[in-house]
Amino acid sequence: MPYCTSCGAEYKQGAKFCGECGASTTGGAAAPERRAASGAAPGSGSGPETKLWQGKPAGISDRLKGIVRLNTTTYTITSQRIMVKTGLIGKDVEEIELLRVNDFSVDQSIPQRILGIGTLTIFSDDASSPQLLLHRIRHPQTVKDVLRQAVRDEKIANNISYREQI
Incomplete structure (x- = not known):
């Protein structure tokens, strides 16, 4: 057939x-x-899960923590979800499925623009975290574009579309 x-x-x-x-x-x-x-x-729906981007907070204090291996926060964007892992001894993992992402924004102060870092805010309809913040990430506009494309691809693969309510 x-x-x-x-x-x-x-x-x-x-x-x-x-x-x-x-x-x-x-x-x-x-x-x-x-x-x-x-x-x-x-x-x-979509195929196997692949890692699209991974990073850590990259502010000045975060870089110093990284030297002594105390920067324990890791941000990961895959083809199906967003994960934030934190904790030195006990691990806390927060996840949002890409299908639940509604919007995102990038915030950068002047010093952050000089350092090439910023905060990416992800808005979703996830009950446990309607707003997920990726603090002080490098190249936040590029990460936002990677996330935007991943969300679009995942929604197309699962045949999901939006209609604005008036």
Whole structure:
């Protein structure tokens, strides 16, 4: 049976439109091959989790802590979630699935701009942390762009779209 090029759903031979998403079926079967190449079966969402970015706070005091190995906070962005790990002896891990991310912003003071650091604020509909702060990260605009693309890719892979309420 053929597959929809928009959503990857199977449709009956001769159908003019996909029964799942309503897209025209005049295209080929490109979506299932692309998903299969990424390691996921057709219709299963995104592929295996890959690390996109990892960093630590990079302020002056954080750099001094890093010298003596006391900078224990690690920020990680993967293709499926955002993780913040803190703690020297006991570890605290905060996670947000990329599907729950709604928006983000970057804040930089003048001294932070000189040092090339800033704070990335992530707004989500996660109950435990509706606002997640990545404090004093290097190149915050670049990290925001990586996160933005990862969120878009994850939402497209899971067929999620937004509609503004008026």
